[in-house]
Amino acid sequence: MCAVTAADQFSSNDGRPLPERLRGRALELFHSAWSPTAASMRRWALASVVANAGIAVTGAAVRLTGSGLGCPSWPRCTPGSFVPAPHDAHAPLNMAIEFGNRLLSFLVLAVAVGCVVAAFRLVPRRRALTRLALIQPAGVALQAVWGGLVVRSALNPVTVSVHFLVSIGMIAGAFALYARSGEGDAPARRLVHRDIRTLGFVLVTAVFVLLVAGVVVTGTGPHSGDEAASRFNFDIETMARLHADTVWVVLGLTFALLFALHVTDVPGRARRGALVLLGVELAQGVIGYVQYFLAVPAFLVGLHVLGSTLVWIAALRVVFLMRSRGPLGSLTPAPNEVDAVGV
Structure with a gap:
């Protein structure tokens, strides 16, 4: 039986020492930006x-x-x-x-x-x-x-x-x-009816308003970050209800968008994107109500902040999925990248 040396412990599966492996990864990272x-x-x-x-x-x-x-x-x-x-x-x-x-x-x-x-x-x-x-x-x-x-x-x-x-x-x-x-650099072409795309923009705006309402609730409630920190001089119950009302508006707009995408001939990726958004919103809503009834424990508040960023990203993704600029390298729309509703 041979003893395991320190060099062996720092070797990778391909036999290279750990420092060499790290240098290789660093060079790969550098070249991914310098020669992208x-x-x-x-x-x-x-x-x-x-x-x-x-x-x-x-x-x-x-x-x-x-x-x-x-x-x-x-x-x-x-x-x-x-x-x-x-x-x-x-x-x-x-x-x-x-x-x-x-x-x-x-x-x-x-x-x-x-x-x-x-x-x-x-x-x-x-x-x-x-x-x-x-x-x-x-x-x-x-x-x-x-x-x-x-x-x-x-x-x-x-x-x-x-x-x-x-x-x-x-x-x-x-x-x-x-x-x-x-994607390419062709002029943006709608893959859905213009009214549906407008609804998508309205939804993103509503999500942003929801985020603003959320930070106002946060600035009014506990978890200020330090005992010396000041708070908004609002009634926390009123702010929480206003925030909850905005949640229902966002959910209603999301359901409306899903219905509009379902009854029209649109790419499946747009419908799937809206469905993902709805799922994230529902999970976020559950966390929000649970943290409210449990007197806003810190862990759930942190999870709620994570959910807020995911809702925002999912909403942005839906808007981008409802239009196309053609495949990479294209300066004009590809033949199959026509408007799904013919307008």
């Missing part, structure tokens, strides 16, 4: 969607753990230090949670830079992709500055709410980049 293909461009865009949705959820987790002012200053974590340092007013765990979320911003920035490099290096270069990609680092910079305002305002609910809504806007930009990177 249509597929790698789309993967970078998808990574941006995931990263922006992820940091929106982790930002909520910071608040839900009472770590909103774990780093009480900005851009430093504590006065005189960019990293957590002993501070009488904050527990080390809270400081670590808030500092960890700040570090995640650099991951989002790295993905954003990857999107920009891939978009500008793609051959042939596509103007739509370069413009959408540039939104990502600009949004990260805006979020960083606004995050400083959130800290300096001691988690004022207005600044916290805007912080989340900017993330929602960045998710929309990232998803648009993801959708456009998987």
Whole structure:
């Protein structure tokens, strides 16, 4: 029997040492942006969607753990230090949670830079992709500055709410980049009747209003992020009912869209997209009502924030599925990409 060496433990299945494997993966990642293909461009865009949705959820987790002012200053974590340092007013765990979320911003920035490099290096270069990609680092910079305002305002609910809504806007930009990177540059052609597409836009608007109502409820209720944080001076019961009413409006519009797509001759992917949206909305509604009757426990609130981002992404996806710009590489519509309703 031969002894297992440390080198063996750090070897991969193909016999390469772990450091070599990591270098190989890093080079692959670099080349996916520096020498991009249509597929790698789309993967970078998808990574941006995931990263922006992820940091929106982790930002909520910071608040839900009472770590909103774990780093009480900005851009430093504590006065005189960019990293957590002993501070009488904050527990080390809270400081670590808030500092960890700040570090995640650099991951989002790295993905954003990857999107920009891939978009500008793609051959042939596509103007739509370069413009959408540039939104990502600009949004990260805006979020960083606004995050400083959130800290300096001691988690004022207005600044916290805007912080989340900017993330929602960045998710929309990232998803648009993801959708456009998987299709051609032909003029957009509707695959559904124009009234159905208008209904889709109305639905997305209603979902955004629902998100705004949600952040107002959050800014009125518990889980402020720190004992020193202020809250909206609204009645929480009234705000919760208003939020619930908006949920029913969104569900009604979704049912109407599903019915319209079912009774017309439209591509199956649009119907499936609307069905996925309905499923996510129903799951989100269940979580919302359960958290309300259980006096909004922190874990369910975090799950609800995750559900909010998924509802938003699913709603955006439905709108993009109801039109086509032809296959990749096309500048004019393909013969089979005609309007499904002939208008």
